[in-house]
Amino acid sequence: MQQLTEIRWHARAGQGAVTAAKVVAETALSADQYMQAMPEYGPERMGAPIKAFTRISNEPIEIHNNIEFPDVVIVLDESLLDVIDVTEGLKPNGTLIINTCSPAADVKKALGLPDTARCACVDASGIALDTIKRDIPNTPIVGALMGVTGVIDVEVFKELLGKNLGKKFGQEMIDANFAAVDRAYKEVTVA
Amino acid sequence: MPTQKVVATTGNTMVAEAMRQCAPDVVPAYPITPQTTIVEEFAKFVAQGRVHTEYVTVESEHSAMSACVGASAAGARVMTATSSQGLALMWEELHIAAGLRLPIVMANANRALAAPINIHCDHSDIMGARDTGWIIYFAETAQEAYDNTIMALRVAEHPEVMLPAMSTLDGFITTHSIDRAELMDDESVKAFVGDYKPENALLDVENPTTHGSFSGLGGPYFEFKKSQRNAIDRSMAVIKDVGAEWTKLSGRPFDVIEGWGMEDAEYIIVAIGSTAGNARHVAREMRAEGVKAGVLKVRVFRPFPFAEIADAIKDAKAVAVLDRSESFGAEGGPLFLEVRSALYDHDKRPALVNYIYGLGGADVKLELMRRVFSDLVDIADGVIEPGRLVYLGAR
Amino acid sequence: MSKWDVSDINQWKSDQFPRGAVIPTGGNSDEYVTGGWRSERPYRDDDKCTQCLLCWVFCPDTSAMVKDQKVYDFDLEHCKGCGICAHECPADAIEMVPEGCELPGVK
Numbered sequence: 001m002q003q004l005t006e007i008r009w010h011a012r013a014g015q016g017a018v019t020a021a022k023v024v025a026e027t028a029l030s031a032d033q034y035m036q037a038m039p040e041y042g043p044e045r046m047g048a049p050i051k052a053f054t055r056i057s058n059e060p061i062e063i064h065n066n067i068e069f070p071d072v073v074i075v076l077d078e079s080l081l082d083v084i085d086v087t088e089g090l091k092p093n094g095t096l097i098i099n100t101c102s103p104a105a106d107v108k109k110a111l112g113l114p115d116t117a118r119c120a121c122v123d124a125s126g127i128a129l130d131t132i133k134r135d136i137p138n139t140p141i142v143g144a145l146m147g148v149t150g151v152i153d154v155e156v157f158k159e160l161l162g163k164n165l166g167k168k169f170g171q172e173m174i175d176a177n178f179a180a181v182d183r184a185y186k187e188v189t190v191a
Numbered sequence: 192m193p194t195q196k197v198v199a200t201t202g203n204t205m206v207a208e209a210m211r212q213c214a215p216d217v218v219p220a221y222p223i224t225p226q227t228t229i230v231e232e233f234a235k236f237v238a239q240g241r242v243h244t245e246y247v248t249v250e251s252e253h254s255a256m257s258a259c260v261g262a263s264a265a266g267a268r269v270m271t272a273t274s275s276q277g278l279a280l281m282w283e284e285l286h287i288a289a290g291l292r293l294p295i296v297m298a299n300a301n302r303a304l305a306a307p308i309n310i311h312c313d314h315s316d317i318m319g320a321r322d323t324g325w326i327i328y329f330a331e332t333a334q335e336a337y338d339n340t341i342m343a344l345r346v347a348e349h350p351e352v353m354l355p356a357m358s359t360l361d362g363f364i365t366t367h368s369i370d371r372a373e374l375m376d377d378e379s380v381k382a383f384v385g386d387y388k389p390e391n392a393l394l395d396v397e398n399p400t401t402h403g404s405f406s407g408l409g410g411p412y413f414e415f416k417k418s419q420r421n422a423i424d425r426s427m428a429v430i431k432d433v434g435a436e437w438t439k440l441s442g443r444p445f446d447v448i449e450g451w452g453m454e455d456a457e458y459i460i461v462a463i464g465s466t467a468g469n470a471r472h473v474a475r476e477m478r479a480e481g482v483k484a485g486v487l488k489v490r491v492f493r494p495f496p497f498a499e500i501a502d503a504i505k506d507a508k509a510v511a512v513l514d515r516s517e518s519f520g521a522e523g524g525p526l527f528l529e530v531r532s533a534l535y536d537h538d539k540r541p542a543l544v545n546y547i548y549g550l551g552g553a554d555v556k557l558e559l560m561r562r563v564f565s566d567l568v569d570i571a572d573g574v575i576e577p578g579r580l581v582y583l584g585a586r
Numbered sequence: 587m588s589k590w591d592v593s594d595i596n597q598w599k600s601d602q603f604p605r606g607a608v609i610p611t612g613g614n615s616d617e618y619v620t621g622g623w624r625s626e627r628p629y630r631d632d633d634k635c636t637q638c639l640l641c642w643v644f645c646p647d648t649s650a651m652v653k654d655q656k657v658y659d660f661d662l663e664h665c666k667g668c669g670i671c672a673h674e675c676p677a678d679a680i681e682m683v684p685e686g687c688e689l690p691g692v693k
Contacts, residue, residue, distance in 0.1 A: 022199075025369045029199040037199075037369035041225075041310065060371075063472045064331075064364050064465035066554045292606035353605060391608045399612025406607060415607050417600035 002059045005151050006067045009052040010086050011076035013045065016138030019164070021052040024142060026160045027152040028056045036061055049080055056151055072149060075099060076124070076137050081111070092116045097144050097188070099124035099137045104191035120148045122188040131180040132173065139177045143184030154185060193379035193440055198372055202333035202365035205372055206272065206298045206358070207232035209340035211242045212380035213296075216267035216387075219247040219258035221277065224310045225362040226300035229272040252277035256284035256295075263293035264402045266392025268348075270295070274362060275302035275316045282320070288355045289324030290419065291402060294347035294387070295355040297325075298340060301464065301515075302362035303551045311552020312362040314463065314516040318525045324419055326356035326426055327493040329463045333370040335490070336360040338437060338445065344384050345433045352426045354419075361465045363552065375441060383440060427494045447491040448499050452478060456485025458567040459504050459541075461530055462513040463489050466548070466555050470513070473560040484564050489526065497533035505534065507541040508571035511563045513583075515549045523547075523580050542570050548583040559584050590614065616664075620647070624667035626682040628660050634679035641671035641680060 007024075011017035018039045025037040033056055040051040053067045069089045075098040080086060090096060095118040100107060108119035122144040124137035132139075139161065146154050158181060162174050206229050210218070218237075220230035236242045245267075249255045252273050263269045273281065278299055288295050301317050303309040317327065328343055330336035336358065343356040360366055391400045406412040427447070434445035451471050453459070458477075460470040467488035477484035487503055489496070504510050512531075514524025521528055523545035534540045546563060549555050563583065569575045590611050604610055630641075635657070642650035642657055649665040650657050660671075672680040 022369060025199045029197065029371060034371045035199060035369065038363070038367060041363060041367070062468035063557065064361070064368070064468050065556055068556065290606065291608075391604075391606075391610070398610075401609035401612060401614065402606070404607045404609050411595070411598070411600075411603055414598070414600035414603055418603060418605070421601060 002057055004055060004057040004059075004061070005072065005149070006070045007054040007056075007072040007074060007145075007151075008067050008070040008089075009054070009074045009076065010080050010084060011050055011052070011138075012080070013048045013050050015076045016136050017050060017052050017074075017076055020138035020142050021054050023157065023161055023164055024054055024056075024145070024152055026164075027157040030156045030160065031153060033058055034061050036064075040066075049083055070094060072097065072145070072151070074141055074145060076141055078102075087111050087113060090117065094118070095120060095148060097122070097141065097148060099141055101126065104189045108191045118148070118190050120144060120188050120190045122184050124184060127180050127183045127187070131183065132176040140180040140184035143181035144188035146181075147185040147188045148190060154181070157181070194376045195373040195441070196376075198374050199369050200333065200372065201228070201367055201369055202330070202336045202360045203228040203300070203367065204232055205333045205337035205374070206340055206360065207236065208374055209337045209358075209380075210270050210298075211236045212375070212377050213270065213341060213344050213384050214242055214268070214381065215244050215270040215296075217245045217247065217258070217262035217269045219249050219255040219262070219269075219271055221249050221252050221255045221273070223252070223274050223277040225302060225366045226272045226274040226277075226298065228366070229298055229300070252280040253284060256281035256288065256297075259295045259297075260284060260288050260291065260293060263288070263295050264291060264392075265394045266389040268344075268387040269293075270297065270344075272298040272300070274300040275304055275310075278316045278320060279304060282323075285320055285323040285325060285355075287403075290415070292353040292419070292422070293355055294344075294353055296340065296344045296347055297355070297357050298336075299357050299359040300362040300366045301329075301359050307551075309551040310362070312364050312465075312515070313550045313552065314514070314525075315550070317357070317359050318516040318518070320357070321493055321525060324354065324423065325493065326352075326354055326423070326430070326491075328356070328358045328491055329489065330358070330360040330365060331465055331467050331488060331490075332372070333360075333365055333368070334372040334443070336365060337372060337374070338441065338443060339490075341380055341384060342430075342433050342437050342445070345436075346426060346429050348384075348387050349426075349429045349433075352422055352429050354422055354426060359464075364465045373441070373443075379440060383437070423494050427496070430491055430494075445490070447489075447496040448503060449488045449490055450485060450503055451488075452483070452485035453487060453503055455483055457483040457508045458564055458571065459485040459487055459507045459510045460513060460560070460563055460567075461487045461489065461500070461504065461510060461526065463492065463515065463526060466513060466515065469555050469557060470560050470563075473557055473564065477561075477564050482564065482568065492526075495529050495533075497529065500530055501533040501537055504530075504541060505537050505539055509542040509544070509567040509577070511544050511546055511567055513546050513548055513563070515547075517547055517550070542567075542577045544570065544577045544581065545579060546581045546583040550585075553584060556584070619663050620666055621661075621663045624662075624665060625685055626667040626669065627662065627665065627685055628667075628669070628671050629681050629683045630657070630660070631679045631681070634677050636677045636679070638676060640674050640676065644670050644674045646670065 124140035328339040340358040474484040527545035649661040
């Protein structure tokens, strides 16, 4: 029986969504799973709204179309809520994970999510500023993703994250990212 | 014994790796979305010393193919990549490469042709090159793109063939999507493709030759084209043999057409590229609902496996041919025309209907595949007429 | 110069032709006689000629024949009678004369 998880990411260009989708895919591979990770391309500039898609499955994935009915929607920038309907297509029992300071119950109500859906909130930007000293919320948001869904393993993710970051950054930055992941994993709240 | 490494990477990276392992002597390169990362990644391999290639940055795709022709005639193993407007720009050189019988291998990221400008997937660019005399492979996945590129080189350089070959993959869908694939070890690929032994190399100064000759009125141009036709007809057997060899080495199946559920299928979708996967997914669901659905994927388009396709679909009740490109003014899209022609001499023929879909990257939703199967059932039951041409999912 | 025997080329079947129309020798355009295209030929007056060699420089068919840095004749097997040599000669030593004209020194 195919267990397929479909994730849609909403972000602004420059927030690291594409990198996050890539490391999530690599983590799934380490667990001997199958994956797809696709960015949606359009005219690009820093700050433009972008989407990315991730599929994770225990069986080979033979579909190659856009994800219409995601199980999980991740929003890295809450200002996108005014611009895009991020809940579009979200499965009735799906999970929305959003980078915000607002309480999960308020956000759930404001977005009109059904009771069966889960709304998970984490102050990814705040955690990022504290740990890596920059508002790049991608690693904390993946921490929240793992905390809420368990779709990939935290320790494996951190190991691969370390390898990816190690190409450009020193140990201090890697440790800061690990701290960001751990904090978000714990601090995410679900309504 | 080969070792294969499981990786999570994009179709473009897999093609670049295949190129690296094939060790071309010359790569003339020009960028165009969505193939650019192929030549970019390859450039990194050159810079890192992981492959020893003369990397020539040219000023346009026309120049890229011109440089390929010159380098190949000189006796080099030559590879490159392009897409869409770039493929269109090198149109005259494509015919020249094939006419000169040069075993150039090129990857094409299948992308819509302007106008209007569109950077996303369809097959209009590659189908526009179907009469150039190049051998053409289509990939459904990053894995197939890798496998096809390596096989294409063996086939192109085969002494019975000596024709240029394209290894194509769907723009963005396959080029940019991270997928799970297996990368073979360098030594095994190197042994598989072997060394290129050119005949008539221009750089062989001991045996001077003249390339690019003129064959005018009363001359044997006609005869040269006949021998080119003979060569591409011979290539089908070579493609299958090389495929069988690769299957033995990699463990992955290959055939010029690949079927699912075809043993007893009554309702068949014939498709090319990533769409075949979508169709197969829906076919599985239809089968579970008791509908005898089948999917036939065309993996090699030139030479066209007309006998194989006709044989595979002739007993079905209704067949839908999906074209991700148009042949404006024709009865239908390019694949439809060829499949229809393949069936002409058969007494027993299924109802055949053409769907044009996915132009300019229009999303190939699973519900569209479902609609096609449902139409096929209705056509076979006489509930609806098989209207020849349908634009699937366009307003 | 050519080792390529094309005496019966008009009988060759398609697969007998060299692959890719590659001619298996170099420089055999010399064997393709284009002198028959001509309707005028160049006549050089040796007394007026200053041996500047500009006719040799400009001739598009390399038909101005030079030996020991002196032009001595025109290659009438290949000269197409374009008249560029006569046009460029700074000493007016070359005149284009109709084919078939009887003049001293002209074969």
